[in-house]
Amino acid sequence: MKKLVEIIFLISIVIYAIANKDSLTNTWQLAYHKYFPCRSPIYYSIGEFDTRFGISKEHFIEDLATAEKIWEDPMGKDLFKYSSNGNLKINLIYDSRQQTTDELSNMDSSLDNSRGSYDRLTAQYNKELLAHNQKSSDFESRLANFNARKGNYERDVAMFNRQGSVSTDVKNRLNTERDYLNTESSAINQLQTELNSEIAKLNAMVADINQNANSLNAGVNQYNRISEPLSEGFNEGLYRSNSKGQEIDVYQFSDDTKLVRVLAHELGHALWLEHVDDEDAIMHRLNTSENMQATESDLEEVKTVCKIK
Ligand SMILES: [Zn+2]
Missing domain, CATH: 3.40.390.10 (Collagenase (Catalytic Domain))
Known part of the structure; x- marks a missing residue:
């Protein structure tokens, strides 16, 4: 019975194929x-x-x-x-x-590069910020110390001026203190200038990092937009x-x-x-x-x- 079905099937296929002028095979x-x-x-x-x-x-x-x-x-x-x-x-x-697949694979490696440079920049920024904050806090205590000593000096000078005469010892001590205060004042000014330029540099780094983050995000968005139709089925x-x-x-x-x-x-x-x-x-x-x-x-x-x- 199974054989008969196969034979009938074969014959009908042959007729169909010839009728349709298609390749029989x-x-x-x-x-x-x-x-x-x-x-x-x-x-x-x-x-x-x-x-x-x-x-x-x-x-x-x-x-x-x-x-x-x-x-x-x-x-x-x-x-x-x-x-x-x-x-x-x-x-x-x-x-x-x-x-598109080839394009995405290229984009993928360029995104990896961007991600890498973003990470490096951020790490560098954090390191420099930490050093700056330490320097800045040292500066603050040095400035406070300077202001205190300057206050004492000015108070002593005003007091001796009122008294009218001072001993050579006191005069020498005051001169030494005045010299110290002058030297310390220019060192502090120098430090302040350094700190200001560090802040400017840190701000520039933040701008750079933000720009990197923006272009990285834009890249990721573009990647997702291009790859979306590929993931449909x-x-x-x-x-x-x-x-x-x-x-x-x-x-x-x-x-x-x-x-x-x-x-x-x-x-x-x-x-x-x-x-x-x-x-x-x-x-x-x-x-x-x-x-x-x-x-x-x-x-x-x-x-x-x-x-x-
Ligand atoms: Zn399928």
Whole structure:
């Protein structure tokens, strides 16, 4: 009975294919895999291959083999096979999506640089501020000490002036104190000038830090704005099938892990797998996980589609 169904099916496919003047092989293979899922491997080959992604064809084929194994190993079945004229064409298509990914990766390193110089500037500022505050507090106590001694000196001078005469000893002491006060006064003025120029320098550093923070924020905002449309789904790849055959287009990937995941996901669609809810799953609608193995829900989906108990 099962054999009869297959024969009737084959005849109807042949009639359909001739009537539609489509490639018999394509139509047959597509329909065969749909109605007799997972019975024989899907043969795939490389179609368009844009070198702007910066990976070699050999590397791409290796990644495809890794992606295959994600399904084949747990199922213990040969589900996909590379063949130079395989019916399922895998295309690597460079467009704005990958361009954006490359742009983001450049932005990422320039943001790292900005972040680094912002951190360095802030650390330098904090160090200089600490030293300045220490110097400033030393200055305050030295100034207070100076003012006290100056007050005493002026009081003594006023007192001796009222008395009219002073001993040589007292006169010498007062002269020594006056000399000290003059020297200390110019040292304090010098220190005050230094502190003022330090404050000006610290203020300039704050302005610099703020400018850095603003451009860093602007950079982060721009990065988020550009990357937002990329995080919407598995739009790094697309599986499509029509009378001309089956194709997988890969548009974008940020690293090898993501590429293998995209390939495994789209190969899954070529097996007629649907999306599953598990975020770690290969067949989740978003390629956010780093998981490289088919999850329980992936395998449930394969078993359902492949009609395996
Ligand atoms: Zn999908």
